[in-house]
Amino acid sequence: MSTAMNFSSKSFRPRAPDKGSFPLDHFGECKVFKDTFMQCLRGNSFDNSKCRLQSKDYLECRMDNQLMAREPLEKLGFKDIMDEPSSEKPESKPSGQ
Amino acid sequence: MLLPVILRECCSKHGLQVATSARSCIRTLSWRELHSIPGSSLLRREGSRPLHSFKEAFLLRRAPPRLHLQSRGAKTRKSHKQAQEEEWRQRNKTALTYIAAAGVGMIGMSYAAVPLYRLYCQATGLGGTAVAGHDTEQVANMTPIKERVIKITFNADTHASMQWNFRPQQTEIYVVPGETALAFYRAFNPTDKPVIGISTYNVVPFDAGQYFNKIQCFCFEEQRLNPKEEVDMPVFFYIDPEFDQDPRMARVDTITLSYTFFEAKEGMALPVPGYS
Numbered sequence: 001m002s003t004a005m006n007f008s009s010k011s012f013r014p015r016a017p018d019k020g021s022f023p024l025d026h027f028g029e030c031k032v033f034k035d036t037f038m039q040c041l042r043g044n045s046f047d048n049s050k051c052r053l054q055s056k057d058y059l060e061c062r063m064d065n066q067l068m069a070r071e072p073l074e075k076l077g078f079k080d081i082m083d084e085p086s087s088e089k090p091e092s093k094p095s096g097q
Numbered sequence: 098m099l100l101p102v103i104l105r106e107c108c109s110k111h112g113l114q115v116a117t118s119a120r121s122c123i124r125t126l127s128w129r130e131l132h133s134i135p136g137s138s139l140l141r142r143e144g145s146r147p148l149h150s151f152k153e154a155f156l157l158r159r160a161p162p163r164l165h166l167q168s169r170g171a172k173t174r175k176s177h178k179q180a181q182e183e184e185w186r187q188r189n190k191t192a193l194t195y196i197a198a199a200g201v202g203m204i205g206m207s208y209a210a211v212p213l214y215r216l217y218c219q220a221t222g223l224g225g226t227a228v229a230g231h232d233t234e235q236v237a238n239m240t241p242i243k244e245r246v247i248k249i250t251f252n253a254d255t256h257a258s259m260q261w262n263f264r265p266q267q268t269e270i271y272v273v274p275g276e277t278a279l280a281f282y283r284a285f286n287p288t289d290k291p292v293i294g295i296s297t298y299n300v301v302p303f304d305a306g307q308y309f310n311k312i313q314c315f316c317f318e319e320q321r322l323n324p325k326e327e328v329d330m331p332v333f334f335y336i337d338p339e340f341d342q343d344p345r346m347a348r349v350d351t352i353t354l355s356y357t358f359f360e361a362k363e364g365m366a367l368p369v370p371g372y373s
Contacts, residue, residue: 012299012300013306015310015311017311017312017313017316017317019312019313021313021314021315021316021317022314022330022331024320024321024328024330026326026328028329034281034331037281038267041270046267046271047270047271048270048279049241049243049271049273052277055279058279074237075236076236076312077276078277079237
């Protein structure tokens with residue numbers, strides 16, 4: 001793994017996640033959202049940018065079911081798709097470049 | 098010792114007081130009379146020189162002429178030696194002071210080395226402790242860089258004695274820096290006993306690992322699976338937008354995220370990484 005023993009080489013140091021660890025979803029409360037997300041990914045050849053709405057839905061489900069600490073969605077990087085709370089299109093509009 | 102005896106004899110013979118000059122007293126002493134004094138055999142030591150002068154020198158408490166080649170001043174000689182010793186002592190003291198100061202300095206440096214080395218590593222990125230933590234406010238403000246598409250591949254491992262079935266739910270995902278992404282792993286406990294697992298992760302290439310920021314995942318904490326239970330484990334992450342500006346990352350198109358699960362024994366804890 002990261003056992004590079006030479007001083008000058010950079011080795012990998014794992015870092016703790018910013019917001020800690022997800023509690024396990026033992027009861028499958030958000031399984032539906034996950035399945036939707038996975039279907040979207042498979043349909044779009046695993047392009048994450050196209051499935052951001054589904055990932056936002058999954059995280060919201062987690063927050064609703066006490067499986068994640070509630071955070072405003074901007075802090076999770078969903079600022080661009082927050083502006084349209086109910087969007088019919090599955091694609092997300094990026095906030096300008 | 099001989100002198101008081103001789104003086105007594107001499108003065109008694111001539112009826113003189115002891116206070117008068119011993120020299121005149123002794124001069125009148127003849128050799129023969131001297132011999133008669135008990136203990137005078139000491140005078141008959143060396144025969145080469147006229148004993149008269151030797152006797153005189155000895156009795157008058159002058160040093161015999163042939164010993165003591167240095168001329169004068171036992172006192173000045175002694176003070177010379179003292180001054181020299183004094184100087185040596187002074188020099189020794191100075192040297193010892195310097196050495197003691199150097200010793201204390203070394204001890205102080207070895208204590209100071211710990212935080213200094215940490216700062217050095219953070220500044221230069223050696224030893225992998227690059228970028229002293231990233232700004233968590235950054236997530237809210239970053240803009241995705243749409244041109245740079247990176248492929249993230251996923252790998253899942255378990256320790257040999259860990260019986261879970263652990264695998265990723267997607268083999269790869271295409272992300273851009275500055276955009277948060279979600280990925281899933283799945284774990285299944287085929288045994289009949291609850292098993293507690295704890296995981297760590299690795300990112301290759303190592304240099305790119307510093308730009309790989311996880312917002313939330315399932316690592317470094319104990320996760321318990323009941324018998325025959327299957328769960329989805331999400332990883333929520335993003336690639337730092339500075340990835341695009343780093344010249345060393347110019348040719349990096351694929352990043353591999355690899356998780357490894359271990360079985361957590363009672364009282365065992367994986368140390369959460371990081372210096373602070």
